[in-house]
Amino acid sequence: MIQTHDAPLLDVRDIGIAFGGLRAVDHFSLRLDLGQLHGLIGPNGAGKTTCFNLLTGVYAPDTGEIRLRGRPIHHSRPHQIAGAGIARTFQNIRLFPHLSVIENLLVACHLRSRQTIAGAIFESRKHLEDERMMEHKCLALLDRFELADQSDEPAASLCYGDQRRLEIARALAIDPKVLLLDEPAAGMNPQEKVQLKSLIRGLLEGFNIAILLIEHDMSVVMDLCEQITVLDHGCTIATGAPAEIQADPKVIEAYLGASVETGEPEEEGTADERG
Amino acid sequence: MIRESAGHTHRLPPALAPLAALALAIVLGLISRRLFGDYVERIGIDICIAIILAVSLNIVNGFTGQFSIGHAAFYAIGGYVAGMISYYASIQLWDSPTSWGSILSPTSINVVYQSLIFVIALLCGGIVAALAGWLVGLPSLRLRGDYLAIVTLGFGEIVRVLLQQTNEQIFTRSDLHAASRDELFPPPVGGALGFINIPKMTSLFWAVLLACACVLFAWRLKKSTFGRAMIAIRENEIAAEAMGVNITRLKVWAFVFAAFFAGIAGGLYAHEAGTQIGPGDAGFTRSFDVVIMVVLGGLGSITGSILAATILTIANEWLREPTHVWHIGLALLALRLMVQPKQRFRAIVWSLSAIAAIEGARSIAIRLQIDLGEYRMVIFALMLIVMMILRPQGLFGTHEFSDLLPRRRRPGRGFEVST
Ligand SMILES: Nc1ncnc2c1ncn2[C@@H]1O[C@H](COP(=O)(O)OP(=O)(O)OP(=O)(O)O)[C@@H](O)[C@H]1O
Ligand SMILES: [Mg+2]
Numbered sequence: 001m002i003q004t005h006d007a008p009l010l011d012v013r014d015i016g017i018a019f020g021g022l023r024a025v026d027h028f029s030l031r032l033d034l035g036q037l038h039g040l041i042g043p044n045g046a047g048k049t050t051c052f053n054l055l056t057g058v059y060a061p062d063t064g065e066i067r068l069r070g071r072p073i074h075h076s077r078p079h080q081i082a083g084a085g086i087a088r089t090f091q092n093i094r095l096f097p098h099l100s101v102i103e104n105l106l107v108a109c110h111l112r113s114r115q116t117i118a119g120a121i122f123e124s125r126k127h128l129e130d131e132r133m134m135e136h137k138c139l140a141l142l143d144r145f146e147l148a149d150q151s152d153e154p155a156a157s158l159c160y161g162d163q164r165r166l167e168i169a170r171a172l173a174i175d176p177k178v179l180l181l182d183e184p185a186a187g188m189n190p191q192e193k194v195q196l197k198s199l200i201r202g203l204l205e206g207f208n209i210a211i212l213l214i215e216h217d218m219s220v221v222m223d224l225c226e227q228i229t230v231l232d233h234g235c236t237i238a239t240g241a242p243a244e245i246q247a248d249p250k251v252i253e254a255y256l257g258a259s260v261e262t263g264e265p266e267e268e269g270t271a272d273e274r275g
Numbered sequence: 276m277i278r279e280s281a282g283h284t285h286r287l288p289p290a291l292a293p294l295a296a297l298a299l300a301i302v303l304g305l306i307s308r309r310l311f312g313d314y315v316e317r318i319g320i321d322i323c324i325a326i327i328l329a330v331s332l333n334i335v336n337g338f339t340g341q342f343s344i345g346h347a348a349f350y351a352i353g354g355y356v357a358g359m360i361s362y363y364a365s366i367q368l369w370d371s372p373t374s375w376g377s378i379l380s381p382t383s384i385n386v387v388y389q390s391l392i393f394v395i396a397l398l399c400g401g402i403v404a405a406l407a408g409w410l411v412g413l414p415s416l417r418l419r420g421d422y423l424a425i426v427t428l429g430f431g432e433i434v435r436v437l438l439q440q441t442n443e444q445i446f447t448r449s450d451l452h453a454a455s456r457d458e459l460f461p462p463p464v465g466g467a468l469g470f471i472n473i474p475k476m477t478s479l480f481w482a483v484l485l486a487c488a489c490v491l492f493a494w495r496l497k498k499s500t501f502g503r504a505m506i507a508i509r510e511n512e513i514a515a516e517a518m519g520v521n522i523t524r525l526k527v528w529a530f531v532f533a534a535f536f537a538g539i540a541g542g543l544y545a546h547e548a549g550t551q552i553g554p555g556d557a558g559f560t561r562s563f564d565v566v567i568m569v570v571l572g573g574l575g576s577i578t579g580s581i582l583a584a585t586i587l588t589i590a591n592e593w594l595r596e597p598t599h600v601w602h603i604g605l606a607l608l609a610l611r612l613m614v615q616p617k618q619r620f621r622a623i624v625w626s627l628s629a630i631a632a633i634e635g636a637r638s639i640a641i642r643l644q645i646d647l648g649e650y651r652m653v654i655f656a657l658m659l660i661v662m663m664i665l666r667p668q669g670l671f672g673t674h675e676f677s678d679l680l681p682r683r684r685r686p687g688r689g690f691e692v693s694t
Contacts, residue, residue, distance in 0.1 A: 056517055058513070058517075077516075077521075078516040078517055079516050079517075079518075079519045079520055079521045079522070082516075082517060082518060082519035083519050087517075087518075088517055090513075090514065090517075094511045094513060094514035094517075095510075095511070095514070096506070096507050096510035096511055096514065096515075097510060097511075098506075098510060098575075098673050099503070099506060099507065099510060103503055106500065106503055107500075107503050107504055107506075107507040107515065107518055107520065108518040108519065109500070110500045110501075110503065110504045110507075110518075110519065110520055111518070111519030111520075113500045115499060115500050115501070117496075117499075117501060117528075120495055120496060120498075120499030120500070120501060120502075121491075121492055121495050121496065121499075122289060123289030123495060124289075127499070128289075131499070131500070134500070170518065171518075173518075174518060174519050
C-alpha cells in the first residue's frame with residue numbers, strides 16, 4: 001500500500017452519508033496530523049456524531065474516502081478501524097457497566113494481545129506473562145487518569161465525571177493514533193471542565209496522537225483547539241482558527257444568535273442511539 | 276512459576292486444577308457406587324451432564340449475551356454421533372454391544388480398547404456438534420436477540436425431525452456387512468424409536484472428569500482476554516466493536532465451544548445406564564431445561580450455572596418421589612447465615628417460608644396421590660417466574676464463587692509504573 005511519509009495521518013476527503021432523504025453529512029473533508037487538536041462544532045443535529053460514526057466504520061460513507069496514513073479505511077469494519085488506530089468515546093457514555101474499571105481497559109487491550117485460546121485454557125507461561133503485561137499497562141493508564149484507586153470497582157459505580165474519563169482511558173488503551181472525543185465535557189461541572197482541559201492537553205504530548213474533539217462548550221473548544229470546523233445541517237460552513245471562527249458571520253447565524261463565546265450547550269436531546 | 280508482584284495473590288500452578296479434577300473424578304468414581312449405590316451414582320451422572328450443558332450454554336447466553344434456546348440440538352447430535360461410533364465399533368469388533376466394562380471396575384479384558392473407543396466417540400460427538408454449531412452460528416449470529424432465539428429453536432426442531440427419519444438399527448455384524456447403501460444412509464440409528472443398546476460406558480468417573488474439564492474451560496476462558504471480550508459484547512456491543520473486538524468472530528467461537536461441550540454431554544447421556552437417547556432429546560423441552568438453569572443461576576455466572584444445574588437435577592428426582600426436605604433446608608439456611616451474615620432476618624423468613632411451602636406441597640401431593648413429576652415443566656416455569664420477580668439477575672448475578680472470598684488487593688495509586 002502507498003504509505004508515504006508525507007501522507008497526513010488522517011485524510012478525509014468529501015465524505016457524505018444520507019439517511020433516507022436526509023443528508024446527515026455532506027462533503028466533509030479534514031486533514032489531521034500528529035499533535036494536532038482539531039475541534040468539530042455545530043448546532044444540535046448538525047452531523048458531528050455522524051462524522052465520528054463514519055470515521056469509525058459504524059456507517060460506510062456514500063461518497064468520498066478516508067485514509068489513515070495513506071491507507072483507505074472507509075470500507076473497513078469498526079474493529080478493523082480500531083486496529084488501524086482510530087479510537088473514540090461516545091456522546092452518551094458506553095462503558096461495560098458490570099466489568100470492573102480495569103477490565104474495561106483490558107477489553108480494549110484485546111486487540112493488541114497475542115493470547116491464543118489454547119494458551120488461555122492451559123494457562124501457558126506466555127499467556128500469564130501477556131496477561132500481566134496488559135494489567136500493568138492498564139494500571140499505568142488508570143494511574144494517569146487518577147482512577148487507579150477504583151480499578152476493581154464496577155464501571156457503573158463510578159461517578160459521572162469519572163465515567164467520562166474512564167471512557168477516554170479505555171480509548172487510549174487500544175494505542176490509537178487518532179482519538180475522537182464526542183462531547184467529553186458534557187454534564188461536567190466547571191471545575192471538572194478545567195481538569196479535563198489540562199488532561200486533554202496532556203494527552204497530545206504524552207501519547208503522541210492527534211485529537212478530534214466535538215464539544216458544545218465553547219470555552220473548552222476555543223481554549224484547546226488550534227483548528228476548528230463548523231458543521232450545520234451536514235455541511236461544513238467554516239474552518240479556521242478559533243478567532244476566525246468566532247468572527248465568522250455564517251457561524252454566528254448558524255447558532256441563531258446564541259453568543260458563540262458563551263454558547264451554553266443546548267440540551268442534547270435527540271442523541272442518536274449510536275452516539 | 277510466575278509470581279505476581281507484591282500486593283497480588285500469587286497464582287496457583289496451572290496444572291493444579293486439572294490434576295485436582297482428575298483426583299476428584301477417580302475418588303468419586305471409586306467410592307460412590309460402593310457407598311451410595313447405583314441410584315445415587317446415576318443422579319451424580321445426571322448432575323454432571325446438566326452442569327456441562329448449563330455451563331456451556333452460559334458461554335453463549337451468559338458471556339456474549341446472545342439468546343440460544345436450541346442447545347439440546349447439539350446435545351442430541353453429539354449423543355447420536357458418539358453412540359453410533361461406539362455401538363457400531365463394538366458390533367464390528369465383538370459382534371455385541373453388551374460386554375462393556377468400566378475403566379475403574381473392569382469386567383472385561385477389552386476394557387482399555389473400550390475406554391479408548393468411548394473417549395474417541397465422545398470427542399467425535401463433540402467435534403461434529405461443534406461443526407454444527409459453526410454452521411448454524413455463521414449466518415444466524417448476525418441476527419440479534421429474538422431472531423437468533425427463533426433460529427436456534429428452529430434448528431433444534433429440524434434436528435429432531437431429521438433424527439426421526441433415520442434408518443432402522445442394525446444388530447449383528449453379519450447384517451452390518453450385508454447392509455446396502457440405502458440401509459446405511461441415512462445412518463442406521465433407530466429412527467423415531469430411538470437408539471437402543473448403546474454400550475453403557477458412562478461412569479461417574481468420566482462424567483465428573485468431563486464436567487470438571489468443561490467448568491475449567493469456561494472459567495479460564497472467562498478470565499482470559501477472549502472471555503472479557505465476549506462479556507464486553509454482552510455489556511455493550513457497539514462499544515466493544517469500537518474498542519477493536521471482532522464481535523462476529525467471538526460470537527461464532529462462543530457458539531462453537533458451547534456446541535462442542537453440549538455434544539460431549541450428549542455422548543455421556545447416550546452411554547448412560549438406564550437412559551435411551553431418542554429424537555425427542557433434540558427438542559425444545561430439553562433446551563428449555565438448560566435455559567432455565569442458566570437464567571436461574573445468573574447469566575454469565577459459572578458458579579450459578581453449576582448450582583442451578585445441581586439443584587434442578589435433584590429437584591427433578593425429588594418430584595418423582597418427594598421425601599422430607601426440611602433438614603436440608605435448615606442446613607442450607609445455616610450455611611447461608613455463616614457465609615453471609617448480612618440480612619439475617621430476611622434470609623430466615625424466606626428460607627422458612629420456602630421450606631414450609633415445599634413441605635406443604637409435598638404432603639398435599641402425597642395425600643391426593645398426585646405425581647408431581649408430571650408437573651415439572653409447570654413447576655420449573657413457576658420457579659423461573661418467581662425468580663424473575665424476586666431476583667431477576669439470577670442466584671449469582673454475574674458473580675462467581677471467588678467473588679465471595681476476600682478481595683484480592685491491587686496496588687493503588689503511585690504504583691511504580693509511569694507512561
Ligand atoms: N442512524 C440514523 N438514522 C437516521 N437518521 C440519523 C441517524 N443518525 C443520525 N441521524 C440524523 O442525522 C442528523 C445528524 O445527527 P448527529 O447525531 O450526527 O448530530 P450531532 O451533530 O451529533 O448533534 P448533537 O449535538 O445533538 O449530538 C440528525 O438529524 C439525526 O437525526
Ligand atoms: Mg452528537
